[in-house]
Amino acid sequence: MEAASQASALPDTPAGWPERADSILDLVGNTPLIEINRLRQGVSPRVRILAKLEGFNPGGSVKDRPAVWMVRDGLRSGKLRPGKTILDSTSGNTGIALALAGAVLGYPVELVMPANVSIERKKIVGAYGAKVTFSDPLEGSDGAIRLCRTLLAANPEQYFKPDQYFNPVNPLAHYESTGPEIWAATHGTVTHFIAGIGTGGTIMGTGRYLKERNPAVQIIAVEPDDAWHGLEGLKHMASSIVPGIYHEEQLDRKISAATDAAYETVYRLGSEEGLVVGQSAGAAMSAALQVARELDAGVIVVIFPDFGDRYLSTSLWVGWRDWRERGQKTGVGEAC
Amino acid sequence: MSVRVRIPTPLRRFTAGSEEVGVSGGTIAGVVEDLERKHPGIKERLCDEQGRVRRFVNIYVNGDDIRFLNSLDTTVKDGDEVAIVPAIAGG
Numbered sequence: 001m002e003a004a005s006q007a008s009a010l011p012d013t014p015a016g017w018p019e020r021a022d023s024i025l026d027l028v029g030n031t032p033l034i035e036i037n038r039l040r041q042g043v044s045p046r047v048r049i050l051a052k053l054e055g056f057n058p059g060g061s062v063k064d065r066p067a068v069w070m071v072r073d074g075l076r077s078g079k080l081r082p083g084k085t086i087l088d089s090t091s092g093n094t095g096i097a098l099a100l101a102g103a104v105l106g107y108p109v110e111l112v113m114p115a116n117v118s119i120e121r122k123k124i125v126g127a128y129g130a131k132v133t134f135s136d137p138l139e140g141s142d143g144a145i146r147l148c149r150t151l152l153a154a155n156p157e158q159y160f161k162p163d164q165y166f167n168p169v170n171p172l173a174h175y176e177s178t179g180p181e182i183w184a185a186t187h188g189t190v191t192h193f194i195a196g197i198g199t200g201g202t203i204m205g206t207g208r209y210l211k212e213r214n215p216a217v218q219i220i221a222v223e224p225d226d227a228w229h230g231l232e233g234l235k236h237m238a239s240s241i242v243p244g245i246y247h248e249e250q251l252d253r254k255i256s257a258a259t260d261a262a263y264e265t266v267y268r269l270g271s272e273e274g275l276v277v278g279q280s281a282g283a284a285m286s287a288a289l290q291v292a293r294e295l296d297a298g299v300i301v302v303i304f305p306d307f308g309d310r311y312l313s314t315s316l317w318v319g320w321r322d323w324r325e326r327g328q329k330t331g332v333g334e335a336c
Numbered sequence: 337m338s339v340r341v342r343i344p345t346p347l348r349r350f351t352a353g354s355e356e357v358g359v360s361g362g363t364i365a366g367v368v369e370d371l372e373r374k375h376p377g378i379k380e381r382l383c384d385e386q387g388r389v390r391r392f393v394n395i396y397v398n399g400d401d402i403r404f405l406n407s408l409d410t411t412v413k414d415g416d417e418v419a420i421v422p423a424i425a426g427g
Contacts, residue, residue: 116421
């Protein structure tokens with residue numbers, strides 16, 4: 001029971017936001033849980049759905065947690081020191097978070113991203129002063145991973161690579177922050193934890209903490225239903241480079257999310273709950289609804305990794321009204 | 337008449353692993369039809385049951401998104417490059 005005793009030694013209540021912060025990095029974490037009140041058709045009144053709004057992090061996403069944890073760990077270990085450049089591959093949000101951390105701490109940041117990341121993401125990392133190398137968009141995020149490895153191999157002494165897909169400090173960030181926050185905010189009543197798989201850091205770290213607190217908590221991961229999908233930020237494991245931090249055997253269940261269902265959920269969250277979120281949040285919410293409908297009673301916590309403003313130029317929103325008016329001649333998506 | 341179509345990793349199982357294939361077309365709709373003739377099964381990945389481009393599928397002609405051109409009616413000519421671009425996964 002070593003794990004259980006470790007967990008009980010952790011504080012129930014996270015530190016919370018300081019009244020005055022010395023650094024924007026001190027405001028990472030402590031994001032709110034919000035009750036989903038309307039988007040719950042067919043759900044028992046004894047089931048609560050609580051969304052954790054990670055868009056409230058300073059860099060705008062859940063990725064602030066692992067990025068700050070990994071950078072601080074690099075500083076502690078000496079792997080990141082003056083003269084080094086922070087380098088990693090990212091689909092966007094981790095890059096934004098690393099760029100933020102580098103700007104605050106005075107370290108240059110270089111990111112490898114697929115060339116088709118949204119224009120909003122490109123502009124945000126540029127605003128933080130990071131340099132971006134674009135990888136072949138047709139190779140997806142695995143192409144960015146491979147190109148990043150090549151850049152590192154060419155100049156290993158120049159770089160500190162947080163290596164979000166393989167660094168155990170990524171899930172540790174969630175073990176030490178996301179998990180305790182959820183436990184405290186639900187007063188230990190959480191019964192189901194649901195999150196999408198990007199690197200696997202959120203589901204692994206948070207899941208481990210919650211399991212140590214209460215082994216009955218169900219840890220449920222959400223992934224795209226197919227290798228060919230439109231759920232930016234989520235990984236279809238069977239067709240991807242599997243992150244070293246991802247251990248499927250520690251999950252209670254995996255739910256496959258269809259792109260269309262996730263997109264529809266995003267639109268409904270906006271108009272019915274006042275929450276304009278990203279497509280990965282839509283996928284997680286559609287899975288949460290599926291689980292909720294199976295239950296008689298429970299407290300479901302679902303991660304919404306970011307808000308939707310950084311996707312306004314993507315296929316999630318471009319042409320969405322036309323898709324909602326199927327059957328009308330719209331000029332978009334005419335028959336093949 | 338040949339248009340080069342760049343195939344993303346998740347769809348290369350339809351093209352025997354090829355990253356790029358040549359098709360004829362005239363329009364993107366024609367390109368999709370010729371792709372399907374030469375690489376059966378690929379159209380269903382690009383278009384829904386009503387024959388419309390799936391909303392998450394990004395198709396570019398010489399770097400321009402067909403959503404901002406004429407969708408499936410976008411014209412293509414010899415030597416044009418059509419790219420089918422996947423969503424960005426993970427982290």
